[in-house]
Amino acid sequence: MRYETERTRRRGHADTATDTLARGLGIFSIALGIAEVVAPRALARALGMKGQEGLIAGYGVREIATGIGILASKDPTPWIWGRVAGDGLDLATLATALEGRNPKKGNVGIAMAAVAGVTALDVYCAQTLSRESPHPLPPMQDYSDRTGYPRGIEQSHGAAKDFEVPRDFRTPEAMRPYTQPQAPQRPTPSM
Amino acid sequence: MKALVWHGTTDIRCDSVPDPQIEHPRDAIIKVTSCAICGSDLHLYDHFMPGMKSGDIMGHESMGEVVEVGPEAKGKLKVGDRVVIPFTIICGECDQCKRGNFSVCERTNRNGHIAAKAFGHTTAGLFGYTHLTGGYPGGQAEYLRVPFADATHIKVPSTLSDEQLLFLSDIFPTGWQAAVQCDIEPTDTVAIWGAGPVGQMAIRSAILLGAKQVIAIDRVPERLDMARAGGAITINFDEESVIERLNELTNGKGPEKCIDSVGMEAHAAGTVDAMYDRVKQATMMETDRPHVLREMAYVCRPAGTLSVPGVYGGLLDKIPFGAIMNKGLTIRTGQTHVNRWTDDLLRRIEEGQIDPSFVITHTVGLDEGPDMYKIFRDKQDGCIKVVLKP
Incomplete structure (x- = not known):
């Protein structure tokens, strides 16, 4: 959040959504990495990539490292760009599984579509972060004295009670009892 | 010139x-x-x-x-x-x-x-x-x-x-009209989304008109600071749930009067409807991002009023008209x-x-x-x- 954490203050941006997205990608990276490290055989089987279990586990380690980098760093921008590069590597590796007589080509296609979707998010996040100012934010302006009431808020509270709300701006009379404290506890049903 | x-x-x-x-x-x-x-x-x-x-x-x-x-x-x-x-x-x-x-x-x-x-x-x-x-x-x-x-x-x-x-x-008459559209009673809580210039004027107008409680919703610290100076209780929507906090401040009943001084370019990080609006607007399938209108319709007290000085341009998607109709809300808007x-x-x-x-x-x-x-x-x-x- 803009002024609430040292991290975003240092990057100097007002867009908390991108910061949240970056953190989300970090968590996703770790989760995917754990899956790749823990179950490389299952993944290789599902993608028809038997014999490449070691490579998948290696990619898992990469994902975990990137995720930790995103979550732990003061500025995740280079780590998100690292994810973009990793996405490219993943897509290239998956593309090799489309060749030949791989019976799991359908699964490979789904996996590639998923990676492409995540890549789009990674690129968006990395570009947005890169556009943000690397300079620290100036100190927050203090507007606590900007009351707008020259005579003080106590004097001004209700000062316009003399104003008569025009007829066409009034709350419909039929509605009025329902919003006021003197409203009947059990209004008579109308139907 | x-x-x-x-x-x-x-x-x-x-x-x-x-x-x-x-x-x-x-x-x-x-x-x-x-x-x-x-x-x-x-x-x-x-x-x-x-x-x-x-x-x-x-x-x-x-x-x-x-x-x-x-x-x-x-x-x-x-x-x-x-x-x-x-x-x-x-x-x-x-x-x-x-x-x-x-x-x-x-x-x-x-x-x-x-x-x-x-x-x-x-x-x-x-x-x-x-x-x-x-x-x-x-x-x-x-x-x-x-x-x-x-x-x-x-x-x-x-x-x-x-x-x-x-x-x-x-902006002063706009904030004023937004408050007047609420026909404020001394017992009313007025919730105001957006603490930009119109929101700031709406806060002061609601105070002048004698609202019991004025609540301002935004996420920019300086704007919230200025809103507090004007007599509002503030909610930073990045830090807390707007709906939960409004209900808490109104004993679970919701504010009687809600003012949308945000309009078509609402920023609501992390909500599903905000992401939906972003995608639809980017693909030219929706002209406006009406997150605030949705939130107001949901949280407003039954028989309350939604006042909309915020500018909208065209076609709005997923407006909860069921809530508006069934709760008997009054909508007042206009330039x-x-x-x-x-x-x-x-x-x-x-x-x-x-x-x-x-x-x-x-x-x-x-x-x-x-x-x-x-x-x-x-x-x-x-x-x-x-x-x-x-």
């Missing part, structure tokens, strides 16, 4: 353009002494509002001194008069103007046929706000032609400063009928009930205007309201 000119999305430049001329006997020309960038100008800057053309002069919050008067305006204005120019151009004679519904004046929109196609009927002409509202040159310039000038002006005294008076042109309120508001400024200049955070020359659009849009440097001095 110098003027801020729209050239395309996020492309506003300080250009040299021809001086305005009297084009109609009811016209007047004013020398602009102060003008301001409005939050709704940002919808043009980001090009969310259609109908701008390259070369259009921006601006609809201006004041200055009359330097030339057309023959039919001479009964009401003379050279040297100090005037604030309302953003709505009014004839003062049509059925709507006679009823005080100035923002839907039937005569002043010279492109009324386009507005009628889009909205069913014409609305008033506006300064510097698309060809849908007449394509009139705006007032972020050294001089401004005021059409229907005999009606379209607010005479102001010399005893008050430009800064105290300028916002009679738009501001500026002249309907300004005599009363001017008196309140003179009496010291309020000084609208509190909202000004930046005052710069016209040539710095293009940079200030970006700073204002990005909420940098504590920017809440920019005044330009041509």
